[in-house]
Structure formats: C-alpha cells, structure tokens
Amino acid sequence: MENETSVSNTPAASTPAANRLHIALFGRRNSGKSSLINALTGQDTALVSDTPGTTTDPVQKAMELHGIGPCLFIDTPGFDDEGPLGALRVERTLKATEKTDIALLLCRPDMKEELPWIALLEEKNIPVVLILNKADLLDDPEAEAVHIERLSGKRPLIVSARYGQGVEHIRKAILEKLPSDFGEQTILGDLVNEGDLVLLVMPQDMQAPKGRLILPQVQTLRELLDRRCPVMSCTTDQLSATLQALRRAPKLIITDSQVFKTVYELKPKESLLTSFSVLFAAYKGDIHYYTASASAIARLTPASRVLIAEACTHAPLSEDIGKVKLPRMLRQRVGEELRIDFVAGADFPKELTPYDLVIQCGACMFNRKHVLSRIEQAKEQGVAMTNYGIAMAYLSGILDKISITSP
Incomplete structure (x- = not known):
C-alpha cells in the first residue's frame, strides 16, 4: 500500500502529528528554549539544565493550544554548538526547518548568531517570532529589546519562561503568524x-x-x-x-x-x-509539479538513476510498494539496469542532481511544509519530482484519465 x-x-479528538501546526524553537545553547517550551505546553516536555548543549536531538510535543488548535512544538539543539558532535546537532537543527510552519527564535542582545538564522528562516518563507527570554535576569529588558530591533528590524517579545511572563503574548504572536491557508487544505x-x-x-x-x-x-x-x-x-x-x-x-x-x-x-x-x-499528492505537495514531472519517466534509460523516498521507516515487506512494486514497474518499462536508490523517514540527500527523477510517497507522516521543502529543493536543482500515485498512473497509461483535486 x-x-x-x-x-x-x-x-476522535486525536490529530496526527502531520496535520498539526509545527512550531519550532531556535536559539543558542542555554538560551532557555527548553524552559520556554515547558512554559508554553504547561508540562515538563523538555529537559531543563544550566549546562549548555543539554538538548542533543529535537524534542517534539503535541499539544492543543486555545485559539490555535492542534500544534506540534519542536525543541531544537542550540545552533551555536561546537565540535564534531556539535556540528551534527546543528545539522539536525537545520533539518528541523524543513517542517517548521512558525519559528520562535530566542535572541541574545549582540545578535551575532541570530541574524544569519533570521535570514535563513525568512529565505525559507518561515514566519519568525523573536523572543528575548530570561527577562528576569536582565537589568533593562526594554533597552535590550530596542537594541535587538535596531539590529534585526524586528521587535522581540520580552519573556521570562521561569515566571511565565510574556508567554500569553507568544500565543497571540503565533496566531498572527499563522499561514493564510493553514487548515484550509x-x-x-x-x-x-x-x-x-x-x-x-x-x-x-x-x-x-x-x-x-x-x-x-x-x-x-x-x-x-x-x-x-x-x-x-x-x-x-x-x-x-x-x-x-x-x-x-x-x-x-x-x-x-x-x-x-x-x-x-x-x-x-x-x-x-x-x-x-x-489525493495526498495535492493535499501535501505540489500536484502540478508532480504531474509535469511524470513525463520524465518517458526519458529514463537503463543508465538513468531514480530516487524513491518513503516518509515511513518500516521494515521492507515482500510486496512493498516503494521497494518492490514501483521499482518492478519502472524496470519493466526501462530495463533491469535502471539504478534505483531508496531513502526513508527524514533522510533525504541535499544533492539531487545525480538523479533523473525523484518519487516521493504520499507522505501521510509529513506535514505539508516538509513535503513542499523537498519539492522546492528539487525545483531549485532542476530535478523532476513526482509521487507514487502519479507515477503509477503514468506507468499504467491512465494519468490523463484520473481526477486530480484543485490545490
């Protein structure tokens, strides 16, 4: 399947993680991200410590927020981490941006580390809320906020996660930053x-x-x-x-x-x-790019290379659609020499140009932002990308006879 x-x-009240608003917290080590996510969720979701680098992997917590609805908070490792392990943690933080709908970025007054990340998030069209946390430890939070605004062009929210100060303002800011089409798909x-x-x-x-x-x-x-x-x-x-x-x-x-x-x-x-x-090609991705890219199948040769991407990380089964049935259909059309690579879960190569075609599963386990990030990556690198259903309709000779939803 x-x-x-x-x-x-x-x-009945549960909502799959893929259908929740993904809100990620970014910032330096020991900036109070974990404390803030605990304050936002009202639970001890993330481990809090004064030791920098306590958060070594993104931590996720599903919640229902009043006025916002089902959300998934993501607590990321500090983007100023150092050393070989630190570089891996920063890489995971960077990867979290692929599925982020709204970013909460905790700032330090000098903004040396934060300004490049603001630019990165905006380049990815991710709405950013700046937060000046640990206000209870600052001599003049207002002056620091003015300084941050002068450097970044954005006024930060003044917050003390420890005492719950300003947390309600964050919820209001999230509402204001909601994507215009969120929940309408x-x-x-x-x-x-x-x-x-x-x-x-x-x-x-x-x-x-x-x-x-x-x-x-x-x-x-x-x-x-x-x-x-x-x-x-x-x-x-x-x-x-x-x-x-x-x-x-x-x-x-x-x-x-x-x-x-x-x-x-x-x-x-x-x-x-x-x-x-x-249906999920339109619900989660870019149906027009998927259908246009299906024509790349006709250009495949035995020397071509195809990437098949699964959102799930399940153990392969005897008649698995991604690892067995779809490759079989492709090779019957193109030739047994056709090279087909597989990735699963969050794994996805940065460099797609070695491939003549990428085929993504229906991605029911990914949010729309995550899928669109992959499609944008393929577009930027000039690589055709389609999905399982579109590819199989093309291979069956009926792509022009199936019905596709309006995005």
Missing part, C-alpha cells in the same frame, strides 16, 4: 459534494495488518463522512460485485494506486477515478 502507517482505536478538494456516492477500493495485504486501516484511508474516510457523502468500500476482488450491488454509479472511486489499471478497466464510464496517493 502507499503509506504503511496503520491506525487502530484512534480517539482538504483531501478531497472539489471532487465531491454532499450526497455524492463514493466507493473506496482498498486492497488488504501485509502492509495493512488485520483489524487496521492505513492512515490515508482513515483520513479520507473521515473527511467523506464530514462532507455527508455516502461511502461504500471493498477490496479489489470484490469490485465487480460491489458495483453490481449499487443502485447508482459512484460519483468517485478512490483506489490504491497499485491496482489503478484493474479498477480503471472495471469502473463505470461516468465515475471519476483517483487514488489515495494522488
């Missing part, structure tokens, strides 16, 4: 309206353990129910029987990409067809 993360008995887009009958074709194999559905199926089903759409579901082998049992043809059929061709050949002419992976 397209993404292997399964869910079971999920409380939908999985189904304009493909369905209330009352439209939708059929879900969901093969149940090793990647969907007994008693579970994978996350994209669950999220899509929930949105269809919220839209008041009647929903039918079946496995591929029961598709014909299910269609015969229906009194009217489905407005939309959503399938797993690996059976695109089978479903296309059986579906009623009037029914629209898409897949979970294609």
Whole structure:
C-alpha cells in the first residue's frame, strides 16, 4: 500500500502529528528554549539544565493550544554548538526547518548568531517570532529589546519562561503568524459534494495488518463522512460485485494506486477515478509539479538513476510498494539496469542532481511544509519530482484519465 502507517482505536479528538501546526524553537545553547517550551505546553516536555548543549536531538510535543488548535512544538539543539558532535546537532537543527510552519527564535542582545538564522528562516518563507527570554535576569529588558530591533528590524517579545511572563503574548504572536491557508487544505478538494456516492477500493495485504486501516484511508474516510457523502468500500476482488450491488454509479472511486489499471478497466464510464496517493499528492505537495514531472519517466534509460523516498521507516515487506512494486514497474518499462536508490523517514540527500527523477510517497507522516521543502529543493536543482500515485498512473497509461483535486 502507499503509506504503511496503520491506525487502530484512534480517539476522535486525536490529530496526527502531520496535520498539526509545527512550531519550532531556535536559539543558542542555554538560551532557555527548553524552559520556554515547558512554559508554553504547561508540562515538563523538555529537559531543563544550566549546562549548555543539554538538548542533543529535537524534542517534539503535541499539544492543543486555545485559539490555535492542534500544534506540534519542536525543541531544537542550540545552533551555536561546537565540535564534531556539535556540528551534527546543528545539522539536525537545520533539518528541523524543513517542517517548521512558525519559528520562535530566542535572541541574545549582540545578535551575532541570530541574524544569519533570521535570514535563513525568512529565505525559507518561515514566519519568525523573536523572543528575548530570561527577562528576569536582565537589568533593562526594554533597552535590550530596542537594541535587538535596531539590529534585526524586528521587535522581540520580552519573556521570562521561569515566571511565565510574556508567554500569553507568544500565543497571540503565533496566531498572527499563522499561514493564510493553514487548515484550509482538504483531501478531497472539489471532487465531491454532499450526497455524492463514493466507493473506496482498498486492497488488504501485509502492509495493512488485520483489524487496521492505513492512515490515508482513515483520513479520507473521515473527511467523506464530514462532507455527508455516502461511502461504500471493498477490496479489489470484490469490485465487480460491489458495483453490481449499487443502485447508482459512484460519483468517485478512490483506489490504491497499485491496482489503478484493474479498477480503471472495471469502473463505470461516468465515475471519476483517483487514488489515495494522488489525493495526498495535492493535499501535501505540489500536484502540478508532480504531474509535469511524470513525463520524465518517458526519458529514463537503463543508465538513468531514480530516487524513491518513503516518509515511513518500516521494515521492507515482500510486496512493498516503494521497494518492490514501483521499482518492478519502472524496470519493466526501462530495463533491469535502471539504478534505483531508496531513502526513508527524514533522510533525504541535499544533492539531487545525480538523479533523473525523484518519487516521493504520499507522505501521510509529513506535514505539508516538509513535503513542499523537498519539492522546492528539487525545483531549485532542476530535478523532476513526482509521487507514487502519479507515477503509477503514468506507468499504467491512465494519468490523463484520473481526477486530480484543485490545490
């Protein structure tokens, strides 16, 4: 299946991390990031110590903030860390920017380390809130704030995480910095309206353990129910029987990409067809770049090189779509000599130019910012990038016949 993360008995109020607003805290070692994240979350989320460098890996905490909704706070290692291990920690801090929706940057008055990071975050189009923390230890916090504003052009919030001073102002600043389209993205887009009958074709194999559905199926089903759409579901082998049992043809059929061709050949002419992976291509990424990049498949030769990127870090299964089925389809078209590399989870090469094509999974485990960061990297380096569903529709010869949501 397209993404292997399964869910079971999920409380209705829970929100997957990928659908939460990602708020990352950046700053030097011992600037009070961990204390501040504890003050914001109201819990001992991060380890607090006077020893610089206590935070060695990004720490994440999912929360619901009043007026903001579901958030994921990320406490990062200090960006002034030193030595070989320090360089690795700074690299992880830098990597955290790829999924950051809003940055809270803790400042020191001299701003020597902070100014380059402000520029970096703004270059990545990440809204930045400057914070002058540990105000309780400063002789004149207002004067320091004025100095920071003169150097950076931004007025910092004056905060004391220790005493909770200014924490409410941070919440208000986060609200003001919310991306204009945050929370407006939908999985189904304009493909369905209330009352439209939708059929879900969901093969149940090793990647969907007994008693579970994978996350994209669950999220899509929930949105269809919220839209008041009647929903039918079946496995591929029961598709014909299910269609015969229906009194009217489905407005939309959503399938797993690996059976695109089978479903296309059986579906009623009037029914629209898409897949979970294609839906998530628009929900999480740049659908236009994905579809345009699919044509790169036609230019692949036995000497070409392809990168397949999984958001999950699961153990390979015998019929894994990313490591088995998609490579098989590519090699059947191009030749067995085609070189295919794999990365999983947060691993993603900085240099993409050795590749003729990058194929990203549906990325249900990544937030939209993370996926768009990868796409922007591919665009900047002039490398074609598509996703599982789009690639499999192209390889099946039906890309021009499937339905794609409006971004």
